[in-house]
Amino acid sequence: MLNSLEIRNFRNLKELRINSLGSVNLFTGKNNTGKSTLLEAIALYAVKGDLNFLYQLLNERGENYKQNDATKDATEVNIKALSSFFSNRNIGFKQIDSLSVGIIENTLFGEQRSNENFVAIQFVKYFDEVINEVENDMNQPLRRKRVIIENEVDGLLADYRIGLEVRSGSSSYIFPLDRERPYRLLLRTIGTPENYQFIRTKNIDREINGKLWDNITLSEKENYVIDALRIIEPSVERIAFIEESPRERTAVVKLKSNSTVLPLKSMGDGINRILTIILALVNSDNGFLLIDEFENGLHYSVQEKLWKIIFALSEKLNVQVFATTHSEDCILGFENILNDKETQLEGKLIRLELISGYVRQVEFNADELKIANAENIETR
């Protein structure tokens, strides 16, 4: 559970500090204020800086530049690609240049980023120090030692390589950048990754849905899925996944009083998006659920009902939810459920704004949201 959040140097989030977060958190704000980036940052925290995740993000944005000549040093290409994660595409080698996501703690020096619960990534200049305490077959370097080169002259003299250091808590590792896609070298995670599911704006359905269904099949979680689908189609009785073409599984449903099995895809975007959200939710136990553009594909009348289910399962399965929205109806539905006397969870609405080049936030707690909705005050 992230009870607070500090993000530094991650894309357009140069320095964002949110001192308290609830179980269910809704983010709004104009385009380009960093809402999706915020979700990416939380996902990055969950995977503890896993490079596979980073390169996947690069692929999606078309920024995974490939090396044409496989024999050449890929450092330049990798730096160019990875620099897109740093604010202003800054390529720096000092600790202050690192991007980080972590929890804020009360320390002797005031409120600072936690020393345990964080992920930090930065470019480093390093050299390999070979430690041969025990003779091994490969005679490979057993440890990479980092040298911080502050002085340009020293930099020219030393024979260094450039890598990407990923730190999480007390663990860290330096990934060399001279080969193409350095993560191939190592099946290594820094620290313990946390459970999370990330639903992107464009995900009406996700390829992973079949597997997510398999994970919960024949458990009571099946009922949660059916209940959610019934928000849109009350006569849904059962759902299953079938393999239509090799390695492509799609959802099919059976409706009450009709023996035909229907592909869920034929029933519109709304119900498919709900399936995607609910499958992700019931698979994020004790972890995070990230939903970008909550309202996507959903009519306003459906959104409050979906929030009700999300709040209930968030509590039951201990899932912390982060969602973004542009929709007034989404915020209305969110507030109604948040302030419902049956809801025990804490939640808030946070609007991100760009002020003088920095992203800042304006927060609304449950009471303030209640007044805002009652008096028709714009919170977005």
Next chain:
Amino acid sequence: MRKFNKQLLVEGNDDMHVIMALCQKFTVNENFEIIDCKGIDRLFTQIPIRLKQSGFETLGIIIDADTEIKSRWCTLKSIFSKQGISLPDEIPNDGLILTTNNVTIGVWIMPNNDLNGMLEDFISFLIPKEDELLPVATQTLEAIEKEKLNKYIPAHKSKALIHSWLSWQEDPGTPMGLAITKKFLTTQEEICKRLIAWLSITFQ
């Protein structure tokens, strides 16, 4: 729904229509939204939330002094101080206008930022000097109060007075705002001009 960055909060429906009628008469640029808060308490609770709106520029407030203008001002001062905005110890005679943190705050307390009273007291200043019905209304109220026949409380006397006077005009039952538009009430009075000046400068 389009939202304005400049908003004027008023206590009730009558206040809203009076302001609208005055704005029309004086051709004030209506670049702001008038919001009927349906009561002073709801008006007060809205203030901190409205200040949080994205790109918000100006918050104007018109409230009644009621029986204790100092107490009303105190409440406002305390609400704004929690938002880091410091109001002066007393409201200026021409109403308050102050700009801080890129937000303009304006306050006018009916009837004239000085006396106790309410919207209806302000309206009573707009009854033409030559009017002969006002003394009749005043006497009538005194007579029924003497017999203790009145159901209104003393604090609402000016409401009884104005609505009685209005019911004897050319179109009986005309509300205050419309009475301004129909010229039953004059807008030449100094107090009117001061209110309009405050409004114009606040929302310029």
